[in-house]
Amino acid sequence: MSMQYPLLRFAILAALSMSAQAASTDDTSVPKEIETVKVQGEQLKHPITLISPGKSTLELDDIQREQAHNIGELVMKMPGVSLDGGARPGSERINVWGFSHPSALSIRVDGAPVGFQQYRYGSFFLDPQLLRSVHLIKGDHNVRASLGAFAGSFVMETKEATDFLDPDSSIGAMAQAGFNSVNHQWKRSVTTYGASDSGWSVLLHGSRRDADDIELGNGDVFTFSGYRQHSLLGKVRYQSDAHNMMFSHTRYDDQGRKPWANRRGAMPSVTPYKIKKYGSYDAALYAASVDNHYREYTSTLNYHYQPYNDYIDTRGFNCEVQHSRLQPDITC
Template sequence: MTFDTRGLLLLTTALCAATAASAQDSEPTFLGTLRIEGAAAQSLLGNTEITEQDIEHRNPATVADVFAGESSVTVSGGAAMAQKVMVNGIEESLLSVTIDGARQNKGAFHHTGNVLLDPALLKSVEVSEGLAPADAGPGALAGALAYTTKDARDLLDPGDPFGGTLTFSGGGNGTGLRSNLALFGQQGGLEWLLSGTRQRGDDYRDGDGDTVDGTGAELDDYIVKLAYTTASGKRLAFSASQTEDTGPRASQGGYIRADFGGLTSAARPTEIIGGYARRSSYTLTYTDEAPMGWFAPTAQLTYNEQEVDVGAVSGVNYSLSGTIKNEFQLANGTLTAGLDMFDEGAKATEGTSGSESHRNLGLFVQARQDLTDRVSVSYGARYDYQWFDGVNDADFEDGGFSLNGAVDVVLTDALTLNAGLASTFGGYALGEAALINVRGTDWTYDGFGTSHSNAARIGLRYETGPWAVSGALFQTEITNINAVLPSGGDRGAQADMVSRGFDGSVAYTGTRGFVRLNYTHANVELDDDTISGTSYYLGRPVGSIAALEAGYDIRDNWRIGGTAEIALENDATDPDLPSYEVLDLYTTYHPAALAGLELRLDVKNVFDARYASRSSDGLDSTGSVIPLYEPGRTALVTATMRF
């Protein structure tokens, strides 16, 4: 199949021009916030937003802390470089992951995570489970994860020219000391923000009091943000960030396996060696925040790298991506249309050699409309064309369409039906950078091709007074997934995976507090069998998980709360995955005499349970793998001064 890039650009121009002309001819007026974009509707469709308030309550020091209280999103444990995010048991490398709208490439080694992230300035996270809109970007086979960080204007009152936050936290069980300093200002349309985080700690102990080697925190994170907004609302923003994990990590046979507690083989004992993981990102964004008429553009260009050095091998993944889009106002909603691209690569840098490159050009359109007072819809399409260059002169190109649609129907004053479908072209996938042609085994590409997914979700929500109850059935099926971690160098080997199950939630929100119970059952299969705990770049057998979150304001300046996670026994694996229960509690206090000061006490794993997160690697490989157990009871004190 051949493809003319100029033809796609002309088609994009024609589409935007035609839509603009239609918008001008009909003189539409936007009627207000769309119900299909409302939090309740999106939550039932699997599009959960973790808000700024949620993040503040959870006081995250790791990505795992960000998703505490969420049953559908699980995170493996250990040091920062080891943590992987799973959505309904599907690994994040099969989702579209963005930070402030900027596309992120996946990690470079299977015993480390994909997107190294420090949550110090995190504002919100949007999670799309299986049903990603066309404007979420390419490759959203199992949905999307969209992280948003704070700008200076999020931290300052209008007219306030300068401010800052200083945070210190420390505690026992290897926590060590974590500190963050952020300074920010605004003046005459100009904004700036500087932030630095440093954490140093020792190896922690699990619930049995055993030290888990190679888990000590050694994290550094730096962020610079600049922006200028004109009087007419034209905004140009630049951000640069770098996150590093440089701690000593557990290795066997010369390879760091930060996701394992160790191996049972006496021939490969655990040794502690220096590890390295880095994510660097640079993003330039233009938006019109006060558009006149039909022209409301957004343009973004970003470059990021994910690098790891894991002893015997190292590698780097890079991504250059860009998006140009416009949101058109219709009489009953909006239509977003645009063009996006990426140029990505995976390169081995030590211990072996070789590289792969992957390019994509996409055209998309997404409409969101209130058809009546009771029926709202979201629907869209995109077309992507990709080029792939492998090692040993292996070249491929192909393209495909993606379609999605969702409906929100008000049945009664309290009961609403939601349903959605998505068919997504995933395309090619880069291999693991650190292991390209490893041990002299040349990678081959016989049968190499493009992946595709089909996803469906249907559910009901009931809301009356302070109560909200919802439940939804879901299924995400991904076919022809290329071997990112090839056995014997066979990159053309393909696999099919499906995650199906149920999401449910019961919540009570009062004037001074809330309590929310989430439950997810995800049955994850790979080639018609229950997926294993070492199916890297694919998923994990998470089974059934319940998550509880609550908070209550005893006084205006004194709050108590906590989260709990209960994982039920999963007998679909061999051996069975054991159940566990873990409870975290906290209290915050704002002294009336010291404006801007917040004191917080966290007690994590209150009952000192010995457990490994259900999404951790190798839990069903007890004959060869020692699971990476989570920290036992840990007390943590945090002081934050805002000035």
């Protein structure tokens, strides 16, 4: 009996080897035809713009297509950028790679640094309808950014007359109007622009937004979210031969009743004690809010001289005079 087990093992191994050889020589395991895969594509009508990682750009067509209500809503279309804040105007903060504190971001409009810091309030006020381009450099990689802006830097440029004029035109005007049913907002704007053969161009733009409180999806009203906004842009540019000069002035005016902490969500509940304390429900609700009035003025004067010389390059040097002022007016 002890001799039968090795013989049995040898017989099993021989049978497995013969079956493996038969399977390897079977023609059915080899495909008779190679499947054909067809790939169809469409040629792009515009060239592809390649940029380095960490950079994003919004051009004039992108800004006009989005029709954003505020800067935060516009730039959140960029990768790595989100909106940190509520639905009330003046409560938005821009979040880049997880950083939203104003000191971690550098924001410039036509070269002038802008920004605002106050507890539980937004950090940036500007009508996105005034812009022609937005460039974002994520991280601390911009030598012109403010010290400590390790989250990123935004470089924004306002509109110019050449953005609207046809090649054979020297003057023009445009009017726009819009309505949003969610907060009964009316938006109106007028733009006039002109350019001469001598190198001068001028643009004047004014817009106004009037909105009531936002109506939520469940039918409730988002209290103290209405506002009145006025924006103004004036821009003059002279470009001739080696000289390039630009003067721009922007004004932003926002007024509306807001909570003490503007970035909060729903208003605090009104208790019977507060009603008794202030005399009525409306008075108790008003006690948790303030009448905010923001006025921001930004003026920039840039001059750039670039001679026609192969050995002189002044593209990295601009003469800039900047002035930005934010005047908040908070009334209880």
